[in-house]
Amino acid sequence: MFHRRTQLQPATTSPRILIVEDEDAIAETLSYALRTDGFTPVHVRLLADARRELSSSSPVAPALVVLDVGLPDGTGFDLCREIRAMPERGNIPIIMLTARSEEIDRVVGLELGADDYVVKPFSPREVSLRVRTVLRRASAAPTSTTTRAPLFVLDAAAQRITLGGEALSLTRREYLLLKTLLERPRRICSRDMLLDAAWGSDAESGDRTVDTHIKTLRAKLKALRPDLDPIETHRGLGYSVSV
Numbered sequence: 001m002f003h004r005r006t007q008l009q010p011a012t013t014s015p016r017i018l019i020v021e022d023e024d025a026i027a028e029t030l031s032y033a034l035r036t037d038g039f040t041p042v043h044v045r046l047l048a049d050a051r052r053e054l055s056s057s058s059p060v061a062p063a064l065v066v067l068d069v070g071l072p073d074g075t076g077f078d079l080c081r082e083i084r085a086m087p088e089r090g091n092i093p094i095i096m097l098t099a100r101s102e103e104i105d106r107v108v109g110l111e112l113g114a115d116d117y118v119v120k121p122f123s124p125r126e127v128s129l130r131v132r133t134v135l136r137r138a139s140a141a142p143t144s145t146t147t148r149a150p151l152f153v154l155d156a157a158a159q160r161i162t163l164g165g166e167a168l169s170l171t172r173r174e175y176l177l178l179k180t181l182l183e184r185p186r187r188i189c190s191r192d193m194l195l196d197a198a199w200g201s202d203a204e205s206g207d208r209t210v211d212t213h214i215k216t217l218r219a220k221l222k223a224l225r226p227d228l229d230p231i232e233t234h235r236g237l238g239y240s241v242s243v
């Protein structure tokens, strides 16, 4: 029996994953893992080639970009920033690959709008799983807002946030912390970023201050909705809200 798999599978079942990586050995093992998991990997070695794949004139946009930080013609951070500024393709999920494990690289990458990061050396299978998770999260986001009322409603003019329709009784700092997190759904906010947003130049405070206020904020959310724990802790990085 002769099967033409490529013809039987509609294109939508195999999302294109753009891999921007100058080391061929890494790109090859990653491509293999992605193909095994039903994705269509597209490998480029330069930012210039990635830009071509991402430009609105290319017929098929990648479903996700796996982006190395150190590239011959620039850094992955640059491209991450460029993608987020694209009018039509600015929401494409991005997973950064970083060779150094210094936290600063990860934080910078995530604050630029990356969805996740992986530190080299990594297991290709693990990256493929993350690709699946990030894609699921990205595709769930728009549907959930249209099919049900959002869990949090931020009324910036009234400086008020409701959870499941009920107004939260928050201190000014708690309000500012939650507002900052809600404005960047599913993205990690570093402690520095939160400190800046809620305390500004009031330098009475340090990382611990953020942690303490997040703790009381969590308790207030939990009192209203014990079934949820919407604030996620990312060890060494910061916090995100996942709704």
Ligand code: CA
Pocket: 021, 022, 023, 068, 069, 070, 071
């Ligand atoms: Ca590299």
